[in-house]
Amino acid sequence: MKPLILIFSPLTEAHRAQIAEQYQVLYAPNASSVEAQLAAAQPEVRAVLTNGPIGVQPQAIDAMPKLELICTLGVGYEKVAIEYARSRGIALANGAGTNSDCVADHAMAILLAAVRNVVQYDAAVRNGVWRDRIPWSPNVSGRRLGLLGLGDIGMKIARRAQAFDIEVGYHSRSPRTDVAYGYYSSAQALAHWCDFLVVATPGGAQTRHMVDAAVLDALGPQGFVVNISRGSVVDTAALGQALLENRIAGAALDVYESEPNPPAELVGLPNVVLTPHIAGWSPEAVQNSVNQFLRNAEGHFAGRGPVSPIVGSAAG
Structure with missing residues (x-):
């Protein structure tokens, strides 16, 4: 069975379809609050795709006992509970360089x-x-x-x-x-x-x-x-x-x-x-970011590890 991916970051229908070719997809765009993340979380989720401003909260991580990978679409990860995720043995990756x-x-x-x-x-x-x-x-x-x-x-x-x-x-x-x-x-x-x-x-x-x-x-x-x-x-x-x-x-x-x-x-x-926080958004940049997520996910589930792991302890 395809691993289940929960997506918090807004994505086009075409990009969601690209991800869905390899994974089951749950889509909860703009789920920035704890309540929204908890409402979207399911026990079978194995990976989360989010972005820096939305992140993923510890409560949501706890609601997904099979979670093993968190990726951000861009380079930022300031609202991802990095140390908490690491304490749970969850792999972390971002979209460094894609946009x-x-x-x-x-x-x-x-x-x-x-x-x-x-x-x-x-x-x-x-x-x-x-x-x-x-x-x-x-x-x-x-x-x-x-x-x-x-x-x-x-x-x-x-x-x-x-x-x-x-x-x-x-x-x-x-x-x-x-x-x-x-x-x-x-x-x-x-x-x-x-x-x-x-x-x-x-x-x-x-x-x-x-x-x-x-x-x-x-x-x-x-x-x-x-x-x-x-x-x-x-x-x-x-x-x-x-x-x-x-x-x-x-x-x-x-x-x-x-x-x-x-x-x-x-x-x-x-x-x-x-301008409306759009500096990193272009057709080319977002496509690069989605492609990088797929490379990160493929590397992780194949046992090689993500191609762009997060190595820092906090985005500061």
């Missing part, structure tokens, strides 16, 4: 939109306003970009930035020995150095509000913040206040603390670009 090109593309797209004021320029043209009646926007090229996090996504953003003749620096838990980018010992030091602060670090308790009022003040009135990571990394209230008081120049966010609801502190501000 990093898509996320890096989107990071540059919203950075360009924010710095070059693309959204307001578009609105101006539609309202019959020509260029001599609106402020000019600064160059993107020739500036400094600071990356909070230099994993796979951060590296790809860095390479794209260099194509714009942008100097790259970074902050992470420890410096890398395989790159020539400048390393800064704190988020605040990096923000003081750069013009564009791009958040590409994992979410979770360890990185919550890493970008706070002090970091924003270090970035300064000509600086821009871009977040394609997790909304929890940026203090939304502090960001709204900094933008309102022109203590930074602008922001471009694909993620925010209030999602899926829009961030009330930011929606009325003209110097903010917002």
Whole structure:
């Protein structure tokens, strides 16, 4: 009999059908609450496919005594009960690398939109306003970009930035020995150095509000913040206040603390670009992620182990 897979992450019908060719499928999209996960759980479930923001809770794990594999569709796993699952002997894997090109593309797209004021320029043209009646926007090229996090996504953003003749620096838990980018010992030091602060670090308790009022003040009135990571990394209230008081120049966010609801502190501000946590979503990226899940599941059930196991203890 095919192993039973419980899917918490939203997927298209075509992708569910692809998984169903090899496995029995239970589908409970957006089951982010404990109650919803418990309602979907069944004793025969052997694997769960979820994502970072939804995760899987200990109570749901307990409701599935045959559970032996938890996978996340993307790289993040901040709401997966990692240590609890390990204590139960459950294998863990993620979709590392499957959507990093898509996320890096989107990071540059919203950075360009924010710095070059693309959204307001578009609105101006539609309202019959020509260029001599609106402020000019600064160059993107020739500036400094600071990356909070230099994993796979951060590296790809860095390479794209260099194509714009942008100097790259970074902050992470420890410096890398395989790159020539400048390393800064704190988020605040990096923000003081750069013009564009791009958040590409994992979410979770360890990185919550890493970008706070002090970091924003270090970035300064000509600086821009871009977040394609997790909304929890940026203090939304502090960001709204900094933008309102022109203590930074602008922001471009694909993620925010209030999602899926829009961030009330930011929606009325003209110097903010917002997208709906879609940086990692494209036909190619999601297909890559589904394919990776199938490789992880096949490796696990064949006894070889997942192809992209989670090795950390927490997504922070």
